[in-house]
Amino acid sequence: MVKEPILISATAHYSMGGIPTNIRGQVRKNRDELVEGFYAAGECACVSVHGANRLGANSVLEALFFGRHVGKEMVKDIDNLDFGEVSEADAYNMVQEINYILRNNGIESVSKIRDELQESMTENAGVFRTEETLKKQLEILDSLRKRFKHIRIEDKSRLFNTELQEAIELGHMLDYAKFIVEGALFRKESRGSHYREDYPKRDDENFLKHTLAYMDKDGNISIETMDVTLGKFEVKERVY
Amino acid sequence: MEKSIQTKNITVKVFRFNGDTDVLPYYKEYKLEVSQEDVVLDVLNRIKWEHSGSLSYRRSCRHGICGSCAVKVNNKGVLACKERVFDLIDLFGDELVIDPLNKQRVIKDLVIDKKDFWDKYDAVQPYLVADVEEEPEKENLVTPDEVEKIADADYCIQCGACYYSCPVIEVNPEFIGPAAFAKAYRFTSDNRDDAKIERLETVSQMGSGVWDCVKCFECAQVCPKDVNPIDKITRLHQQTFQEGVAESNVATRHAVGFKHSIEQHGFLDEGGLVFYSEGPLGMVQHIPEAVNMFKNGKIPMPWNLPKSKNLEEIKKIVKISSTAKF
Numbered sequence: 001m002v003k004e005p006i007l008i009s010a011t012a013h014y015s016m017g018g019i020p021t022n023i024r025g026q027v028r029k030n031r032d033e034l035v036e037g038f039y040a041a042g043e044c045a046c047v048s049v050h051g052a053n054r055l056g057a058n059s060v061l062e063a064l065f066f067g068r069h070v071g072k073e074m075v076k077d078i079d080n081l082d083f084g085e086v087s088e089a090d091a092y093n094m095v096q097e098i099n100y101i102l103r104n105n106g107i108e109s110v111s112k113i114r115d116e117l118q119e120s121m122t123e124n125a126g127v128f129r130t131e132e133t134l135k136k137q138l139e140i141l142d143s144l145r146k147r148f149k150h151i152r153i154e155d156k157s158r159l160f161n162t163e164l165q166e167a168i169e170l171g172h173m174l175d176y177a178k179f180i181v182e183g184a185l186f187r188k189e190s191r192g193s194h195y196r197e198d199y200p201k202r203d204d205e206n207f208l209k210h211t212l213a214y215m216d217k218d219g220n221i222s223i224e225t226m227d228v229t230l231g232k233f234e235v236k237e238r239v240y
Numbered sequence: 241m242e243k244s245i246q247t248k249n250i251t252v253k254v255f256r257f258n259g260d261t262d263v264l265p266y267y268k269e270y271k272l273e274v275s276q277e278d279v280v281l282d283v284l285n286r287i288k289w290e291h292s293g294s295l296s297y298r299r300s301c302r303h304g305i306c307g308s309c310a311v312k313v314n315n316k317g318v319l320a321c322k323e324r325v326f327d328l329i330d331l332f333g334d335e336l337v338i339d340p341l342n343k344q345r346v347i348k349d350l351v352i353d354k355k356d357f358w359d360k361y362d363a364v365q366p367y368l369v370a371d372v373e374e375e376p377e378k379e380n381l382v383t384p385d386e387v388e389k390i391a392d393a394d395y396c397i398q399c400g401a402c403y404y405s406c407p408v409i410e411v412n413p414e415f416i417g418p419a420a421f422a423k424a425y426r427f428t429s430d431n432r433d434d435a436k437i438e439r440l441e442t443v444s445q446m447g448s449g450v451w452d453c454v455k456c457f458e459c460a461q462v463c464p465k466d467v468n469p470i471d472k473i474t475r476l477h478q479q480t481f482q483e484g485v486a487e488s489n490v491a492t493r494h495a496v497g498f499k500h501s502i503e504q505h506g507f508l509d510e511g512g513l514v515f516y517s518e519g520p521l522g523m524v525q526h527i528p529e530a531v532n533m534f535k536n537g538k539i540p541m542p543w544n545l546p547k548s549k550n551l552e553e554i555k556k557i558v559k560i561s562s563t564a565k566f
Contacts, residue, residue, distance in 0.1 A: 005245055007277050111289035155294035157260045160348045163293040 010122045016054055016193060017183070018046035020212060020226075025070030030212060031226045037081045041070035048210065048228075051235075052192025101167045106150030110167045113144055113151070117170070117177060120144075125181050130198045134185045141181065145174050145219060175215060182221040183211050202237060247275045248326070250334045252283055254295065258348050265346070267337070268292070274325045280338070281309055281320040284350075297350035304464060307397030310404075311350050312339040317401035319464035341404035357400050360416045364424035364442055369435035386431045393426035393472050395465040402459035402469050414448040418459035418469030421450055425472035428479055440485040443476055450476045451491030481563040488566045493517040496564045503558045506548020510539050 019040040020028040025047070027038040042062050049061060124137035148171060155163040189203035190196050210226040250272055257265035270287050281299060288295045298308040302321050309320035314332045328336055338350065345352040372380070402418040403409060409417050416424075424443050427433045443449045450473050459469040477495065480486040497516035501509040511530065515523050533539045540546070548554055 007245075109289075110293070153293050155296070157258055157294075157348075159258065159260045160296050160351050162296050163288070 010126065014054055014059055015043065016046075016050065016052070017179075017211075018044050020210070021045050021047050021070075023047060024073040025066065026073075028212070031224060037077075037084055039070055039074055041066040052194060097168065097171070098164065101151070101153060101164055101171075102156055104150070104152060106152045108147045108151045110151055110153065110163070110170050113147055114166075114170050114173070116140075117144055117173060121177055121180070125177075125184060127193060128195050128197055129184055130196060131185065132198075134181050137181050138178075138185075141174065141178050145178075148174055175219070178215070178219065178221055179213050182223065183213055186211060186223050202235075204235065208235065245275050245277065246326075247273050248329060248334065249273050250325070250329065250336060252287070253335070253337045254284075254287065254349070255337075255339045255343070255346075256295070256349050257346050258294070258296075259346075260348075265343070276324070276326050278325045279321055280311065280313060280318060280323045280325060280328070283325060283336075284309075284311075284320060284338070295350075296348045305397060307399035310341055310399035310401040310464075312341060312404075313337065315339070317341065317405040317462035319399055319401060322464050341400055352404075354400055356413070357398075357403050357417070357419065360403075360420045361398065361423060363416060364420045364439055365427070365435055366420070366423045368427065368430065368433055369438075370432050371434070380432055382431060389429040390426055391429075391471075392465075392467050393422050393429070396422055396426075396467045397465055399464065401462045401464060402467075405458050405462045407456060407458065408452055408454055412447070412452060415452055416443060416448050416450075418453075418473065421453075421476060422467050422469040422472040425476050425479075428476065436479075437483060437485060440476070440480050440483055444480045444485055444487075446489060446491060450480075451489075478563075481565075484565065486564070490517055490522075492564075493566070496566060499558060499562055499564060503555055505545055506551045506554045507546055509542075509545055511542060 021040050022028065022034065025039040025041050025045065026034045027040050029035045043059060045062065045066065047062070047066060050058060120137060120140045124133040124140070151167060153163045153167055155161050184194060184196070187194060187207055188196065188199045189207045190200050191202050191207065208228055210228060212224040212226055214222050214224075216222070252270045252272060253267040254270065255265060256262075256268045270291055272283060272286060274283060281302065284295065284297050284299070288297075297311065297320070299321070300306040300308045304319060304322045307319070310317060311320050312318070313323065313328055314337050316328075316331070318328075325336070340346050340350045340352045342352050345354070345356070347353050396419060398419060400419065403420075406415070406417055408415045421443060424439045428436045428439050444451065446452070453470070453473050455470065457470055460471065463469065480492075486492045494513070494517035497513040498508065500516055501507070501512050504512070510533075511523075514526050518525075530539065534541070
């Protein structure tokens with residue numbers, strides 16, 4: 001038999017967690033309130049049907065069932081919903097994000113920052129993480145976020161600009177990475193796919209709860225928790 | 241024996257054109273070291289991420305399922321995320337030219353406007369037409385034999401590699417094309433579908449339909465998912481007869497003419513075939529070719545036509561298997 005090396009790498013296959021919703025797909029503003037008229041379904045959403053680990057093939061539940069279910073719920077609600085108030089300033093936020101990337105004349109490259117983000121997240125915030133690696137990753141993220149402000153893209157056109165798209169995506173990935181790391185730091189236990197080598201046991205007393213994380217304008221994250229509604233299955237240790 | 245990862249140095253010339261700023265398209269040359277692991281998409285990504293961020297191409301899934309990234313390399317239609325660069329080097333050497341699937345439809349660099357492809361795709365109703373209960377209480381059973389008929393037609397990812405490699409499309413913009421024909425077959429062979437006849441009528445029109453396929457097999461050659469569109473086109477030919485949709489015209493009579501010839505002689509009678517499909521006038525038009533063929537010993541005189549020894553049996557087989565009504 002001929003043995004040949006093959007290249008392998010970790011890839012983001014699925015995101016556990018996401019935009020928190022209730023079972024009707026209404027987005028939660030916080031523990032107690034909903035955002036009126038805002039719904040989420042599919043892989044972006046977190047209805048919390050999976051617990052701390054989504055098992056193989058079960059994302060079909062979100063992709064198929066909740067797409068249909070939430071759509072029907074929206075139809076029920078729509079007659080009682082008014083248009084929210086929207087200001088020109090709200091729209092300008094998005095325009096500004098695009099214009100900043102198009103016009104910024106820095107020295108950093110999107111693909112380099114993205115490579116560093118991917119490699120460091122795999123290394124420090126992958127399945128196995130510790131307080132030490134996560135804190136280190138927070139510092140790396142802060143530095144990458146600063147560098148992101150100094151990117152420059154070559155393509156300035158408004159026609160099929162995939163370079164602009166990649167840059168916008170990177171900005172969002174940098175935000176999202178911070179949620180992952182802060183959430184992992186907060187949870188001083190191991191549960192589902194989250195394995196803290198410094199806290200290898202599950203701790204129901206302190207952490208049988210959802211994490212709700214908020215980012216402020218300066219990119220700082222604050223954390224709240226929400227009670228878990230347990231169904232007919234009791235929480236058990238994973239033994240396989 | 242253990243091996244290390246091999247690399248090769250190549251020159252890649254990429255088609256560049258930005259409709260916003262360029263008057264004419266041009267080729268830009270990049271020199272790269274590629275490994276045996278690299279597929280064409282890796283080459284494009286490296287050019288975009290390391291050399292020229294403005295290089296534009298469609299891509300999404302990176303594992304041959306979304307159909308976004310089809311391009312042409314040295315004029316061969318390929319799915320960029322599936323085609324290994326080393327295989328292309330074996331075929332074409334160390335200089336690769338990457339083009340969009342169709343240069344006339346370029347929006348930017350390798351990104352083309354696939355509207356013509358999608359319009360034709362829509363024309364065959366590429367979805368199940370059936371009265372399905374919204375909340376059914378039991379499954380719609382399909383037997384393994386029935387699934388077998390759909391064959392590989394269901395694997396199409398709409399990448400467009402076959403469509404933009406089809407020589408008929410180049411000269412006949414009406415032609416529906418291999419991808420949409422394969423999709424039509426996917427539903428005409430589905431026992432749950434109720435629009436079989438309608439679809440067969442759409443795909444059997446003269447000019448746009450299956451009879452205008454020139455059977456070059458390019459679609460089967462380029463398809464990254466082994467859908468084998470020409471095989472589906474042939475099956476559609478058969479279905480138009482089986483379902484009584486085939487109308488008598490020069491194309492269908494050409495097909496049926498083969499059957500008549502075999503039925504009468506057990507051999508192909510080319511003169512008789514022309515007479516049956518094109519009529520006496522067509523016969524006259526082909527006289528110069530016939531003379532030439534006769535001179536070269538390619539056809540016998542009608543009175544010298546050989547007959548197959550087992551003609552009676554052949555006739556029986558034709559009789560029980562034919563679905564043609566003319």
